[in-house]
Amino acid sequence: MAEESFTIIDNRSGNEVTVPIVDGTISSAALRQLDKGMWFYDPAYLSTANCDSKITFIDGAEGILRYRGYPIEQLADSSSFLEVCYLLLHGELPTQAQSDVWVDHITNHTYVHENIARFMQGFRYDAHPMGTLVSTVAGLSTFYPEAKDIDDPHNRMIQIIRLIAKMPTMAAFAYKNRLGLPYEYPVNNLGYTGNFLRMMWNVADPSFEPDPILTKALDVLFILHADHEQNCSTTTMRTVGSSQADPYSAVAAATCGLYGPLHGGANEKVIRMLHEIGSYENVDAYVEKVKSGEMLLQGFGHRVYKNYDPRAKIIKQTADRVFNVTGMNPLLDIAMKLEEVALSDSYFVDRSLYPNVDFYSGLIYEAMGFPMDMFTVLFAIGRTPGWLAHWQEMLDDPEQKIYRPRQKYTGPDERSYVAIGNR
Ligand code: ACO
Numbered sequence: 001m002a003e004e005s006f007t008i009i010d011n012r013s014g015n016e017v018t019v020p021i022v023d024g025t026i027s028s029a030a031l032r033q034l035d036k037g038m039w040f041y042d043p044a045y046l047s048t049a050n051c052d053s054k055i056t057f058i059d060g061a062e063g064i065l066r067y068r069g070y071p072i073e074q075l076a077d078s079s080s081f082l083e084v085c086y087l088l089l090h091g092e093l094p095t096q097a098q099s100d101v102w103v104d105h106i107t108n109h110t111y112v113h114e115n116i117a118r119f120m121q122g123f124r125y126d127a128h129p130m131g132t133l134v135s136t137v138a139g140l141s142t143f144y145p146e147a148k149d150i151d152d153p154h155n156r157m158i159q160i161i162r163l164i165a166k167m168p169t170m171a172a173f174a175y176k177n178r179l180g181l182p183y184e185y186p187v188n189n190l191g192y193t194g195n196f197l198r199m200m201w202n203v204a205d206p207s208f209e210p211d212p213i214l215t216k217a218l219d220v221l222f223i224l225h226a227d228h229e230q231n232c233s234t235t236t237m238r239t240v241g242s243s244q245a246d247p248y249s250a251v252a253a254a255t256c257g258l259y260g261p262l263h264g265g266a267n268e269k270v271i272r273m274l275h276e277i278g279s280y281e282n283v284d285a286y287v288e289k290v291k292s293g294e295m296l297l298q299g300f301g302h303r304v305y306k307n308y309d310p311r312a313k314i315i316k317q318t319a320d321r322v323f324n325v326t327g328m329n330p331l332l333d334i335a336m337k338l339e340e341v342a343l344s345d346s347y348f349v350d351r352s353l354y355p356n357v358d359f360y361s362g363l364i365y366e367a368m369g370f371p372m373d374m375f376t377v378l379f380a381i382g383r384t385p386g387w388l389a390h391w392q393e394m395l396d397d398p399e400q401k402i403y404r405p406r407q408k409y410t411g412p413d414e415r416s417y418v419a420i421g422n423r
Contacts, residue, residue, distance in 0.1 A: 004020060004021045005018050005019060005020045005021055006018070006019045006021065006026050007019075008030065008031055008034065010034045010035060013034075015034055016034075017030050017031070017033050017034050019031075025049050028040050028048075039406045039408075041408060045230075045235075049230075050230060050235070050238075050403075051230070051238070051393075051394065051397065051399075051400060052397065052399070053229060053230075053390070053393060054068070054091065054393070055067065055068065055088060055227055055229065055386070055389050055390065055393060056068075056088075056227045056228060056229040056386070057069070058228070058229055058304055058305075060302070060304035060305045060306050060307065061306055061307060062307060063305060063307035063308050063309065063310050064310065065228075065310045065311065067084060067087055067088055067226065067227060068087050068088065068091055068092070070087070070093075072223075072224065072310055072311065072314070073310065073314065075087075075223055076220050076223050076224060076314045079093075079223065080191075080192075080219055080223075081192060081193060081219045081222040081223050081226070081382070082099075082102065082103055082106060082191075082192050083099060084222075084223045084226050084385070085102075085106075085164055085226065085385035086098070086099065086102050088226060088227055088385045088386060088389040089160060089385060089388060089389050089392065103192075105161045105165075106161060106164055106165045106192060107165070107188050107192075108165075108188075109161050109162050109165035109166065110165045110166060110168070110169050110186035110195065111166075111169065111185065111186060112136075112140075112166050112169055112170060112173075113143050115143070116136060116139060116140065116143065116170075117173060117183060119136075119139065120132060120136055120170070120173050120174065120177060121177060123135075123174075123177055125177070125178060125180065126178065127174075127177065127178070128373050129171065129174035129175055129178070129373055129374055129377045130255070130258075130259045130265075130373070130376050130377055130380070132170075132174035132177065133167075133170055133171060133174055133255060133377055133380060134252050134255045134256055134259070135252075136170045136173075136174070137163075137167075137170065137248055137251050137252040137255060138248060138249055138252035139248075140162070140163075140166070140248040141246045141248035141249050141252075144159060144162065144246075144248065147159045147246040147247055147248060148246045150241075150244055150246065150247070150395060151395075156247070156392060156395070159246070159247045159248070160247070160388045160392070163247060163248070163251055163384055163388060164384055164385055164388070167380065167381045167384050168186075168192070168193075168195065168196035168199065168381055169185075169186055169199065171196070171374070171377045171378070171380070171381055172184065172196060172199035172200045173199075174377065175200055175371075175374055175377075176199075181203060183199075184198065184199045184200075184202050184203070185199070186199060190210070191215070191219075192219075193210075193215050193216075193218050193219040193222065194209075194210045194212075194215045196218075196381070197210035197211075197214065197215055197218065198210055200370075201369070211325055213321055213322070213324070213325050214322060214325055214326070214368055216321075217318050217321055217322045217364065217368075218368070218378075220314065220318050221315065221318065221361060221364065221378070221382065222378075222381060222382035223382070224311040224314060224315065224357060224382070225311075225357070225378075225379050225382030225383050225386075226382055226383065226385050226386050227383070227385070227386030227389065227390075228383075228386065231263065231303075232257045232258075232260070232262075232263045233254040233255070233257035233258040233263060233264065233383065233387065234254065234383075234386060234387055234390050235257075236253050236254045236256070236257035237250050237251065237253065237254035237257075237387040237388075237390055237391055238390055238391065238394045238400075238403065239253075239403045240253040240254070241391045241394055241395065242394060242400060242401065242402045242403040243402050243403075244402075247388065247391055250387070250391060251384065251387055251388070254383075254387045255380050258376060258379060258380055258383065259376060261298075264376040264379040264380065264383075265376050266298055266299055266356070266358040267299070267358040267361050267362040267365070267375040267376065267379065268362065268372045268373065268375045268376060269298040269299075269358075270298045270299040270335075270358055270359055270362045271331065271362040271363070271366055271372055271375075272298075272372070273297075273298045273299075274331040274334050274335055274338075274363075275331070277334050277338070278334075279334065280333055280334055280337055283334060283337045283338050283341055284341060286338070287338070287341050287342060287345065290347075291345070291347045297338070297342060297348075297353070298358070298359075299355055299356055299358045299359030299360075299362075300342060300348065300353045300354065300355060300356065300359065301351070301353045301354075301356065302354070302356045305354065305356065306352035306354075307352070307354060308354045308355065309354060309355060309356045309357050311356075311357040312354075312355045312356060312357055312359055312360060315357065315359075315360040315361050315364065316360050318364060319332070319360055319363060319364050319367075322364050322367055322368065323367060326367040326368060326369075327367070328367075329363045329364075329366055329367040331363055331366070332363055335359065335360065335363060339355055339359070361375070361379075362375055365378060
């Protein structure tokens with residue numbers, strides 16, 4: 001059998017180095033044995049693995065996603081979001097006793113300090129809830145200064161519990177601010193997702209109960225968003241965390257990474273696109289515009305999946321259950337036609353462009369009554385355990401250090417300063 005290695009030859013000197021292939025990767029440090037001034041040039045990390053991870057497995061060609069070895073389909077079907085949080089963070093599914101303690105801890109940390117609730121009221125009535133969320137999460141670090149002690153695993157877990165527990169509270173408060181309505185405080189008799197829906201929708205009804213089908217559907221959506229290995233926001237979490245910043249600051253930074261339209265903001269863009277297309281008949285003309293490069297087909301394509309995103313399949317099934325309760329979202333017809341046209345067109349087939357997680361999730365959120373600018377906030381609630389699992393894993397990994405890539409300098413050579421009057 002051929003040796004599982006690469007040999008790199010420096011043609012300038014004739015020196016060579018043999019680099020073993022380990023788990024489908026070769027160590028870039030080996031190249032530097034040949035030349036200490038040589039770097040790999042890899043814009044946007046298209047071919048770089050930055051860490052070992054035991055959390056999430058993705059096979060983009062086959063459309064496979066597993067958390068800690070468990071297929072996403074089974075977790076969406078049989079688990080709950082809080083159980084998935086435990087799995088991501090601890091590596092194993094909890095026993096009943098562990099689950100009871102875990103759920104109890106999260107349930108008892110959902111309140112935010114009253115000063116947080118008050119400072120959130122300082123945002124303008126039209127503040128984008130992602131901006132409000134980012135700032136408020138960062139603000140939490142000032143309330144828990146002990147979070148800076150990132151070397152103590154017990155202390156870390158307390159901050160992790162606080163973050164998972166408080167994200168829905170801050171998200172719902174950000175929404176209520178916009179309406180000028182009083183905050184609805186968490187209640188302990190509802191589960192994580194039901195409690196969030198109550199904080200979102202309830203006004204003045206002490207007997208309010210969230211719809212169980214919508215609660216289950218949103219819980220599934222949180223599960224589907226819980227982790228996706230080294231994406232833009234998770235890499236941001238690891239990058240900021242690698243400087244040993246506290247987890248609130250790192251989660252705020254990761255939330256900023258998620259905010260952009262090429263990442264977590266795409267679901268909002270999908271709905272805007274479907275509204276812009278407006279009717280079934282306009283789909284073909286829109287696809288032609290995409291093919292001519294005028295715009296992107298939002299919710300299509302993925303850096304890793306070159307097949308149908310497995311999360312999009314589950315979301316499509318979940319949509320049927322949601323629409324039975326809420327009534328049909330009229331944009332669904334346009335979305336399905338768009339998918340059909342795109343999947344049979346060589347432009348999309350040749351580039352392996354398939355619907356991603358964001359293509360159908362916005363339709364569900366919209367049918368449930370969430371305004372568009374809350375979509376990415378929902379994504380952030382779901383992704384928080386994934387960010388924190390990676391943060392923990394990075395801190396415990398002896399190979400990890402402060403993140404510090406190199407660059408190729410292409411600016412001017414040395415030149416002399418010119419006084420302002422002579423420019
Ligand atoms: N619509 C039309 N063409 C597209 C799309 C799209 N949505 N996505 C990629 N392409 C084309 C590119 O123009 C490029 O064509 P070319 O080879 O002729 O230049 C080719 O497909 C490859 O695309 P890249 O941009 O190189 O792929 P990359 O891996 O860098 O980008 C990304 C992935 C950012 C997701 C991209 O597909 C995109 O912008 N999609 C739309 C936004 C979106 O849905 N984002 C959500 C991603 S999922 C998530 O973050 C949760």
